[in-house]
Amino acid sequence: MTLHPTQSSPVGERPVTAPPSKSPPVTRRIRRRVRGVDPIPWWLKLFVALVAVYLILPTVFVIPMSFGSTRSFAFPPKNLTFDLYRNFFSDERWLTSLQNSVVVGLLAALIATVVGTAAAVGLHHLRGKPAQIIRALLMVPLVAPAIVIAVAVYISFLKWHLVGTLQGYVLAHAAIAVPFVLVAVTSSLSNFDSNLLRASASLGASPSRTFRRVTMPLIGKGILSGAVFAFVTSFDEVVIALFLRDPTFQTMPVQMYNSVTYEIDPTMAAASSLVVVVVTVVCLGLQLLGSRTKKR
Amino acid sequence: MPTTHATTPAAKAAAGAVSTRSGTQIRLTDVSKDFGLPEPAVDNISLTIEPGEFMTLLGPSGSGKTTTLNLIAGFETLTTGSILFNGGDVSSLPPHKRNLGMLFQNYALFPHLTVAQNVAYPLRERKLPKAEIAEKVGQVLELVQLTGRDSHYPSQLSGGQQQRVALARAIVFDPNALLLDEPLGALDRNLRGTLQQEIQRIHRELGSTFVFVTHDQEEAMHLSDRIALFNKGRLEQVGTPEALYAAPETLFTARFLGDSNVFDIADSGGATSGSAVAWEDRTLSVEAGTVSPRVAAGASAALVVRPEDVRIATTPDAVPAGANHVSATVRQLDYLGSYRTAVLALGGGGTVGRARLAPQEDDLRVGQAVTAWWHVGRQCVVAV
């Protein structure tokens, strides 16, 4: 597998475009190389195409399933209906869990964004070992396995009576979403020239005016994408949610988990498609927003 | 060079009021800045920049010139000392209340604002009426020859145009002084020349105080009324470009501004008494007026001569009486267009020097043994 690249190199042994002569004229070889017409072998393209299919397979698979019938998970669905969506929007459990997820996601994203942006701005200006250590510490939720966090949080939350509560979910999700905000805001700050702050001060703007007129407009996009990532992180989080669940309070991923493991509820297909479409639209929208502001 | 001391009330400057067009005096007294590194970045500097003066802070990187500028601007806090604008203490005033225009090497234009919005920024901060803002922005853009670019974004302008916008933005609010932090460093040579003239023209037209930071000695010589030369956080020498070039006080100054032939003097006792010093196996005469006051009697020193003051004699008897002379060997001849230079091995050969050749001296060849001489009045004895 790892040998593929070589054989597609510009001096490959069987150049597709070169005439079948034993020693092609030097000028021709050079021109081919300069124009970059050196061939990429068809089997490499085919292999990558298969990998691409593998990457998107589950995503594109759930959508047709969501138009299937209420009785089975057979693929492909025999006749296309909206039954599953009708089920979803008429089932109290699904709707409540969706609502819970949105509320938890919004609150967690709000907290994570405020807290994470403040930390990113602070860390951007601070140098030295302590700042580095704090940055690494704030990134721990991203690298530590979710299950380890979930188990530790669950046991402590039991004592603190936070299991199965809105506050418990919001706090836990806010904590694991902080790194996403930190990363997004830090990256927009790193493109941010600190001389702009000095320029603004020299022109007579107080630090708070500078923040409003210069810092915010320039890192706003980073904060927004951090907030969206934080929301999606919370909205899609299963592992901690499974431990914090309670018959009276569940999020949508937990309801989805239940419907796969305990109930075998085909409505799951509609729920999955909805989540996939919503998340994709949000993320794509963010990308488009990014490329549009960049162009100007 | 203007030397009139402004007598504007201290409170006016301290409050960040708009200065008069005559410029602001900036006085630094015993200023130090310690970042906690082994050596302080700025070490006990006292410097008075006169109203309307074009003062250049010159020095190699890390010499403290930029830190000094940042201290004047208020971006850094003083470790010791004080800074006065027209006699009013601004040491504890935050940068946005010091009313100083500032130019940065990377322009520091706000990328999300248009040219007009960038220039209007300080005026909006000062809550001027809309009509007045528009009028002033128009005037200043005309001054920097950028009329018609109002609605462009900085990214749509060339480097030179961006620096003009930055210049317009820095002067539009009549600042106490304009601080320029290597503003031409990012521009190519031709453009740099044009903008140098532009900056000089605007300095003349505004008559306000300019503090210019650079590591480029040619730029400093070309632009400045006076130069403050920095070395390792200290002020090496302050003076007009002519004074620094013709009468350097230290070897550092002599070497930083222009080329020098340097003769190491182990014992400067003879120099401070105004007679002669020993160099290698010969004696060089010294005039009292050419000895730097910073040379301590008996300490080691250096005798420096500029290449254009060194003459070449092919026979020892061609040297005029009273001139200092040393034997030399021509190592190399360089043709530099309008003139030629010779690289010389001086005396015993351990000292390499350079002479700018006069038209009658062009019959030299490499390897030739000659005598290098100069008038005693053209040399300096400096501290090392």
Next chain:
Amino acid sequence: MTAWIKRQRLSPLWLLLLPALGLLTAILLIPLAQSFVRSIGESAWTSQHYENLFTDGVTLTVLWRTAWISAVVTVVTLACGYPYAYLMTRVGPRMRGLLLVLVLIPFWTSVMARNFAWILILQRDGPVDDFFGVVFYGTATGVTIAMSQVLLPFMVLPLYSALSGIDRRLLLAARGLGSHPVKAFWKVYWPLSRGGVVAGVILVFTLALGFYVTPALLGSPQQSLVAQLLAQRTTQLLDFAGAGALGMVVLVVTLVLVAWANRVGGKVSSLGIVPTTSAKEEE
């Protein structure tokens, strides 16, 4: 340290860090610390819970199985990811953008939707069973397939960042000096890409170690992985001390590996995914 504090003059910027640190401490660090305290005995110190991990006969087996599956997943992602990342360096900007979007799709797809889809695809009478006559649902192979898919981005992105920095004219130079193409690749291209490979490999392996939902949904209960063991000890056996010990082992191994990957691959890490992807696409 005191000099450092003096230099910072206790800048008000440090206050900006407090909310984040407070949240993290309360919600993550204190629970993890409590978990650690439980694992070494709350009243008297004991290493019993750690010794049990090696002597109970179950934990070691599960750990080895987890490591084995993680290794297989790593190999699969490398085998799929290297050609993918290589092709990304060879195609035009538009195609590269498409390949990048495709590789990011597993990120965007909801965890539950993705696993649900894999159940449908791999189950009895699912499309894979129909075409190939094999049922991967409930097997380690099924778990591997599903995990490799979602971990592929973590392999491709560091690889792409390493491969795109290689000057391909070096291959020409090697050929010009008389090397066979295979040898030219092996002696020139591969060593230059090794930083990206090592970073991707460590990253994928580490992330795979902590997978919970995928093995729980797609695997068989008889072949559980370490995350399932951890969950089971906590919620079913209520062995909080034992779970704490196991959790600490997993956490420490993970953090050490990630720190190593960071060192090897420079800035390439899972942390970099968010900005890397958004930055890459805009350039």
